[in-house]
Amino acid sequence: MEKICVAVRVRPPVDLESSTTTTNSNGSHWKVEDNRISLHRSLAGTPLPPALSYTFDHVFDHDCSNSTVYDLLTKDIIHAVLQGFNGTAFAYGQTSSGKTFTMNGSDNNPGIIHRAVKDIFSKTNMSTEREFLIRVSYMEIYNEEINDLFAVENQKLQIHESLERGIFVAGLREEIVNSAEQVLKLIEMGEVNRHFGETNMNARSSRSHTIFRMVIESKGKDSGSNDHSSLDDAIRVSVLNLVDLAGSERIAKTGAGGVRLKEGKHINKSLMTLGNVINKLSDGAKQRGHIPYRDSKLTRILQPALGGNAKTSIICTVAPEEVHIEETKGTLQFASRAKRITNCVQVNEFKAQGALACRLGAERTPR
Template structure:
């Protein structure tokens, strides 16, 4: 079973005003579509796009997680491969969606907690959880657990499938270990 789901999250304007427009235009969210409108509300022809989900400025990370990621995480615990990634231009909100804040935890934090909650409910199986943390920037793979591991190559084999050669992996037994590793990988560890 393969499924690709594409969602767009509209970021709140940097400066909040009654009429959040840029050059006399603004994006409007209408169910699973976004469209560009003139400041007086008229849609601009050819600027309407449909996606699986469109989240407006008021959407929380919790809602994004519940709709897009939770089922994927549960399937991963059952042995299915899955990937969640954020894509967009600089300052478009990727880090906030993935990492969140103290008041609205992001997808990574929620997924890590959910994995361990799910495996603790399954007593008839043993799990070995390995964590790696990488960044793809300008088409180069950087290992965030080992700064010396940069420009890592992607390989494919019958045994492992697709993998990043040389990517450091850590064995973990609880969500706190994972979150601490991620924090260290981001250079936030004190």
């Protein structure tokens, strides 16, 4: 059994929203010390009891770079995926708290997804013991419908499950890839098809959850010897999900109406289901009763990462200003429950047979 790794990241304060009377020198109501975050003053400016303090695996302040976040939170999962473990990393938090920046980053400060892709190909290119076949797909969940970001004609896709593939989205386009540059170009193309919109909280608000998925197959390289060990005959198949969630939002704050209002309702519903799943798992209900994975497409796809067979990290992003204190407290409570979840993690290793055995030799170039 292995616990989910949970971290919190505080984005830089926005001067327009910050108060000069009840904040610390950084314009924040929240104090970060090592792996602890605490609300150091109330709205009235008086000290608060220690109860409003939370401890996590990592807490990153507003000066922290995406490089540090990746190295401490996600890098070990990426390396484990290359050894045959499933892996998932996702960002959770209110709208405009820095989730997309953490996952996607910028040109001069790449996020988790870009760093993971480059790390994977760096490691596979240096491997002298195994050869790899990598496939990627990119989907969004928009208004509780799954759309293919690589192929706009593939919409309203359905979730299926099989013994061979586990939980998967039928009809989702997969591309066989050979380099990080090829993958990043595909992601850039997919981003064009993603749903964004303007709200009072964010000029470019994510209106959908996105899941970038890499399926990594590997087998031991042929040594040229006639003595084939069982390891040489084994195929490892791992799945990596890198998830950028849309942010929870209060309709009154975002000023949403019409299409934006409908989007916000679907976003909040799926995030509420995610919270319900986290609550059930953190209470140990997995051994006793029903876990509502199927109540949302997001939680259904993430089922292996939450109480299943995957190494998982969650980064919860928070906004430090006074106006967001209640939302930040809610995010920290979500994170506190998530860190109590344990997954049953194991290497996905299969005996090479038939078509699976020759895939790595037959499909070395992109379609």
